[in-house]
Amino acid sequence: MGKKGILIAVEGMDGSGKSTQAKLLYHWLRAKGLPVYHTEWNSSKIVKEATKIGKNSRRLLPITFHLIHAADFADRWARQIEPVLEIGGIVICDRYKYTAMARDGSRDVPSEVIEATYAFAREPDLTLYFDVPVDVSFDRIARGRPKLKFYEAGMDMNWTSDPFESYRIFQGKVSEIYSGLVDRGRITRLDAQGTVAEVQSRVREVFEANIDLSSVEVIDQSDRLAQNLSESDIDWLTYSGGGEGQ
Amino acid sequence: MSHPGKLIVIEGPDHVGRTLHARLLSARLKANGIATHTIGLARSELMGVLVKSHTADIHQLNWRTRSLLYATDLHDQIMHEAAPLLNAGFVVIADRYTLTPMIREQVRGGDGKWITSLYSNVPTPDAMVILHAGPRRLLNRIMFGERLEALNHFEAGMDLALSTSITSSFLQYQRMLRQAFQSEGQKAGATLIPTRLTVERVHDKIWESVRPVVAEMLQPIGDSNP
Numbered sequence: 001m002g003k004k005g006i007l008i009a010v011e012g013m014d015g016s017g018k019s020t021q022a023k024l025l026y027h028w029l030r031a032k033g034l035p036v037y038h039t040e041w042n043s044s045k046i047v048k049e050a051t052k053i054g055k056n057s058r059r060l061l062p063i064t065f066h067l068i069h070a071a072d073f074a075d076r077w078a079r080q081i082e083p084v085l086e087i088g089g090i091v092i093c094d095r096y097k098y099t100a101m102a103r104d105g106s107r108d109v110p111s112e113v114i115e116a117t118y119a120f121a122r123e124p125d126l127t128l129y130f131d132v133p134v135d136v137s138f139d140r141i142a143r144g145r146p147k148l149k150f151y152e153a154g155m156d157m158n159w160t161s162d163p164f165e166s167y168r169i170f171q172g173k174v175s176e177i178y179s180g181l182v183d184r185g186r187i188t189r190l191d192a193q194g195t196v197a198e199v200q201s202r203v204r205e206v207f208e209a210n211i212d213l214s215s216v217e218v219i220d221q222s223d224r225l226a227q228n229l230s231e232s233d234i235d236w237l238t239y240s241g242g243g244e245g246q
Numbered sequence: 247m248s249h250p251g252k253l254i255v256i257e258g259p260d261h262v263g264r265t266l267h268a269r270l271l272s273a274r275l276k277a278n279g280i281a282t283h284t285i286g287l288a289r290s291e292l293m294g295v296l297v298k299s300h301t302a303d304i305h306q307l308n309w310r311t312r313s314l315l316y317a318t319d320l321h322d323q324i325m326h327e328a329a330p331l332l333n334a335g336f337v338v339i340a341d342r343y344t345l346t347p348m349i350r351e352q353v354r355g356g357d358g359k360w361i362t363s364l365y366s367n368v369p370t371p372d373a374m375v376i377l378h379a380g381p382r383r384l385l386n387r388i389m390f391g392e393r394l395e396a397l398n399h400f401e402a403g404m405d406l407a408l409s410t411s412i413t414s415s416f417l418q419y420q421r422m423l424r425q426a427f428q429s430e431g432q433k434a435g436a437t438l439i440p441t442r443l444t445v446e447r448v449h450d451k452i453w454e455s456v457r458p459v460v461a462e463m464l465q466p467i468g469d470s471n472p
Binding site: 044050078119 | 292307308310311313314315317325326360363364367
């Protein structure tokens with residue numbers, strides 16, 4: 001049996017605008033009536049708790065940082081991603097294994113270790129890499145923020161004692177790894193500069209050029225209605241449905 | 247990964263006597279002038295509390311997620327405890343190491359090769375012993391040795407749906423584990439030691455495997471050789 005479903009990933013540096021675009025892509029496909037699911041990096045409940053302990057105590061080292069994030073991904077893979085793909089749906093992953101390659105790779109975890117850990121995560125049908133110059137994403141994240149988080153800034157690597165400087169070094173390494181992945185054809189570069197609307201039209205263009213939606217079954221309208229109904233209520237005061245009750 | 251210390255691994259199922267023998271080995275080494283430290287599953291500062299307090303939740307997780315959480319736990323102990331101590335010349339005793347987390351998932355259909363790959367950069371054991379016992383012996387130890395309620399759902403492998411009876415499930419599950427420990431242990435060059443013997447005899451057998459590895463570090467207690 002061939003692979004089922006459609007797997008889309010968005011990648012890029014913090015502040016590249018990829019999350020905004022991924023959500024717009026999700027809403028667009030949903031509006032078309034397609035079965036689409038959206039999932040974010042580092043959002044599985046049980047693993048989040050462990051990650052929090054590790055981050056607060058600053059006990060996480062590159063290898064444990066790598067493994068714990070993989071645990072998060074594996075949890076979401078088993079609960080959300082794989083099941084949706086198995087029934088032929090579309091999954092949009094806001095960050096995928098390439099984030100691990102970029103971040104853990106920047107922390108000197110060997111790339112073959114990272115590839116082996118994520119061996120179960122198949123290559124997506126399309127991975128959009130939201131490319132913006134490091135300075136632009138840096139400004140978007142750093143501006144107006146009094147401080148950066150310890151691991152976010154890569155302070156665990158002791159490159160420098162200044163968090164903002166450390167973050168810049170970290171993002172430089174991350175950007176380099178992403179560029180290598182683009183060169184090897186693993187991910188598709190997308191110019192992420194410009195207004196949200198401009199970027200979204202580029203996203204849709206690349207999406208339509210690469211993804212064939214003909215095999216995806218549109219969700220039956222009654223299923224959609226049933227989903228809405230389960231969340232709705234009836235105003236009994238004006239309700240004049242069947243029966244004789246008051 | 248060369249270091250002056252030694253890593254001794256003791257593997258085997260629950261109730262086989264691993265922890266007791268790890269303690270006896272540690273005491274004997276200490277009496278002979280060797281500093282020791284013991285690590286084990288779900289004992290890391292990072293994951294220990296979480297793994298222990300959420301046992302049921304963790305059993306509900308997908309095998310890959312569970313494997314990664316156990317790998318995180320062991321790596322935390324290796325990076326923060328075992329590796330620095332091995333570099334300082336300690337004998338580190340691992341009361342379970344990479345075999346148990348692999349075998350437990352393998353008998354449940356998990357991919358053993360992938361799980362093993364998660365441990366590709368951990369220190370290689372200098373000696374490994376696997377304690378084993380017949381399933382019925384283990385069951386007797388639980389049911390007539392300690393408290394009856396110690397026989398729990400997961401230890402009995404009830405999640406595998408081998409049988410509706412907890413004791414029969416336990417026996418079948420332990421048989422599977424024992425076979426896996428034996429075949430994986432042989433591949434890894436481990437010494438298999440049956441625990442139907444007395445505590446002293448089992449300890450002596452373990453010491454036979456460990457002694458050559460630590461021979462040059464031993465300092466006699468009295469006049470005789472340890």
